[in-house]
Amino acid sequence: MVKIALVGVSGRMGMCLVKAAALSDQAELTVAVSRTESLALGKDAGELAGISSLGLPVGDDLAAVVDEFDVLIDFTRPESSLEYIEICRRAGKKVVIGTTGYTDSQKAAIAEIAKEIPIVIAPNFSVGVNLSLKLLEMTAKVMGDYTDIEVIEAHHRHKVDAPSGTALRMGEVVAATLGRDLKECAIYGREGDTGARDRKTIGFSTIRAGDIVGEHTVMFADEGERVEITHKATSRMTFANGAVRAATWLEGKAAGLYDMQDVLGLKNC
């Protein structure tokens, strides 16, 4: 059994991750951590997540319990996440990161830490989105050079980063396949006298509304036809189950930066 530590337990993903770890027959939740100011402190992690008691009270000091877990799962915020990952680096623990919204320098810091410990990082742990990334590669190869490419994403009203990490990864995959640099060709929203569309750009549109779990469409539009690749998540458990799967996959892995494509064996498909 892989012993899992969870931070951000009181979050939307945190509570799903408690359930996913409890349901897994290959993993066991042994540490549950929240911020010092969290109302979750001292409560039972299972009861907090709406399942039966796990006999595991939520604490606020990950460093104090590093001997009690093998893999940390982090779905929090970039700043807190970097602090938690640094604790794992010092203790030689593996990490699964689902947090999105990192700056380039924060991403570089994670890549540096991954030289010392194994880390799986993915903006989306669902099987469907990771399959969609492969479909995007294929579509970009066939149609990308002569179509207008737009990425449209929709999420719940509480999401704080935009575009979503998944939308950005989809843009990166398409841009890389076409030999473009996303930093130079991305257009984030349009307003006013924009002029006609430049074929080489990749457009991003963001919707934030209600309780949408997560929806992504990439459109390859020609005159006369278009292909749209769409993924819709209807339950956060799909992300949570994927993250627990990544945590168990890490067993025996060497230090390095991995992603969900590695976990699913999709890299060389």
Ligand SMILES: NC(=O)C1=CN([C@@H]2O[C@H](COP(=O)(O)OP(=O)(O)OC[C@H]3O[C@@H](n4cnc5c(N)ncnc54)[C@H](OP(=O)(O)O)[C@@H]3O)[C@@H](O)[C@H]2O)C=CC1
């Ligand atoms: N990779 C994937 O598959 C997915 C990634 N995500 C990403 O996961 C992250 C969390 O999403 P979600 O669960 O919806 O967010 P929530 O806001 O519901 O939860 C985030 C939790 O992080 C903890 N936290 C620690 N430090 C901070 C801080 N400084 N400010 C705010 N919260 C903090 C809090 O929990 P506590 O008080 O218990 O510490 C908080 O509840 C986001 O970056 C999101 O994009 C979401 C879904 C899927």
Ligand SMILES: O=C(O)C1=N[C@H](C(=O)O)C[C@H](O)C1
């Ligand atoms: O914040 C969310 O909710 C989600 N975030 C991830 C992202 O930014 O891509 C993945 C998922 O779509 C849900």
